[in-house]
Every structure is written in structure tokens, then in C-alpha cells.
Amino acid sequence: MSYTPGFAPDAQSQLGALDPSDQEVAIDELDRLAARPPSGDEYVGEVVTEGVGTRRYVFVHVTIDQVRSIVTLVGVGCVERPAGG
Amino acid sequence: MTAVHLFDALATLDPSGLLHQENGTADGLAQLAEKLVAASLDEVRRIREYEQQFVFGAQRHPDADLAVRRSVWEMFAAWTDDAEQVLARAKSVARTGVPVSGADQLDDAIGRVRARLTVTPEQVLAAKEQVRQGQFVPAKEMRDELHARLRA
Numbered sequence: 001m002s003y004t005p006g007f008a009p010d011a012q013s014q015l016g017a018l019d020p021s022d023q024e025v026a027i028d029e030l031d032r033l034a035a036r037p038p039s040g041d042e043y044v045g046e047v048v049t050e051g052v053g054t055r056r057y058v059f060v061h062v063t064i065d066q067v068r069s070i071v072t073l074v075g076v077g078c079v080e081r082p083a084g085g
Numbered sequence: 086m087t088a089v090h091l092f093d094a095l096a097t098l099d100p101s102g103l104l105h106q107e108n109g110t111a112d113g114l115a116q117l118a119e120k121l122v123a124a125s126l127d128e129v130r131r132i133r134e135y136e137q138q139f140v141f142g143a144q145r146h147p148d149a150d151l152a153v154r155r156s157v158w159e160m161f162a163a164w165t166d167d168a169e170q171v172l173a174r175a176k177s178v179a180r181t182g183v184p185v186s187g188a189d190q191l192d193d194a195i196g197r198v199r200a201r202l203t204v205t206p207e208q209v210l211a212a213k214e215q216v217r218q219g220q221f222v223p224a225k226e227m228r229d230e231l232h233a234r235l236r237a
Contacts, residue, residue: 005224007224009215020234027231043141070221073212079203
């Protein structure tokens with residue numbers, strides 16, 4: 001059963017500070033988690049994307065309301081590292 | 086003295102980056118680097134387990150919750166510093182042409198942890214409090230806004 005995905009206002013601001021492509025990755029990951037909700041109350045997901053000579057790491061921290069069927073983003077961030085060091 | 090210092094001491098003895106053992110094999114430093122990498126990966130796995138077991142889902146007073154979350158966040162931060170040191174040694178060995186098993190995984194693990202360190206426990210708890218108060222922005226709204234900005 002899918003849950004409703006959304007953002008805490010503070011996480012919305014964090015998302016807005018990311019590059020648009022990273023924002024899209026984070027929202028996709030949130031949607032993915034809402035489609036297949038993890039068990040428990042909190043979950044941290046990470047997505048790695050490859051760029052030209054770089055690797056980008058997007059992380060999302062969500063809370064899961066198992067009663068109301070809601071997955072809410074409470075933290076999101078991103079860093080870039082050279083691919084293969 | 087940490088094992089990284091042992092590595093440095095041994096590397097100083099053989100600046101070529103390879104330790105020649107009695108049997109003629111030339112991979113002593115690589116073996117040590119692999120052990121350091123494996124230990125570092127084990128450590129971050131353990132920290133993630135601590136987080137899962139002792140942070141997520143626990144019902145605590147907000148001050149206690151923050152203290153516990155911050156302790157784990159600081160464990161991740163300290164691990165990242167140490168892991169970068171280990172990775173640098175592994176790369177120094179790899180540059181001599183001897184691959185170090187697990188180095189790519191360690192590089193990846195550092196990236197993942199560095200990403201999460203961009204958000205502090207204080208920020209997470211503030212956002213959780215907003216959720217508790219019913220403040221909620223639907224994801225669809227965010228995606229629509231993003232697409233509108235990209236089109237503009």
C-alpha cells in the first residue's frame with residue numbers, strides 16, 4: 001500500500017538549496033519510499049548518481065507515520081566527490 | 086598510535102609503497118591497507134546499526150533525544166575523518182599498481198555519510214516537531230514547483 005509523500009517545511013527549504021537535478025533525485029527517492037514504505041518510524045535513504053568525473057550523494061531522512069500512511073521528509077542533503085577518487 | 090600510523094611507518098621504510106617479505110611477495114602494504122579498509126567499513130556498518138537500534142523509533146524526552154542523536158552524528162563525523170585517512174593510504178598503494186580490495190566501497194561509504202552530515206540532528210528534530218504539529222507540504226506540490234522553475 002502506498003503512503004502519501006510530503007515535506008516538513010524546514011526540509012522543503014533544505015531541498016530548495018540543492019541543485020535542481022539533486023532536488024529531482026530527492027523527490028524521486030521520497031516517492032519511491034512512499035510507494036514501498038519501510039517499516040519503523042524513521043528511515044535514511046541514499047541515492048548515488050554519476051556525473052562527468054564526479055559522483056553525487058543525495059541523502060533523505062524521512063519519518064513514517066504508519067497509522068496515517070504518510071512519509072515525510074525531515075532532512076535532505078547532498079555532496080559531490082570525484083569519481084574513483 | 087592508530088593502524089594508519091603503522092601504515093605510515095611501514096611506508097616510510099619502503100617508499101616504493103611495497104613491502105618485500107621473505108617469501109618474495111610484494112604486497113604487505115596492500116594487505117595492511119585492505120585490513121584498514123575492511124575495519125573502517127565494519128565500523129560505519131556498526132554506527133548505522135547503533136542508529137537503527139538506539140535512535141530511530143525510540144520515544145524519549147526531546148533533550149535526551151537530541152543528545153543521543155548528536156552522539157551518533159558525531160560518531161559519523163569522526164568516522165569520516167578517520168576513513169578519509171584510510172582511503173588516502175589505500176589510494177597511495179593503488180597508485181603503485183597494487184589494487185586494494187574495498188577501497189571503492191570505502192570511497193562510496195564516505196560520500197554517503199558526508200551527505201548525511203550536511204543535516205544536523207537539531208535540524209532533523211526541528212523538522213520532526215513541524216511534522217508533529219501537522220505542518221506538511223505535499224511532494225507533488227514540490228515537484229510541480231520545481232518543474233515550473235525549470236521551465237521558466
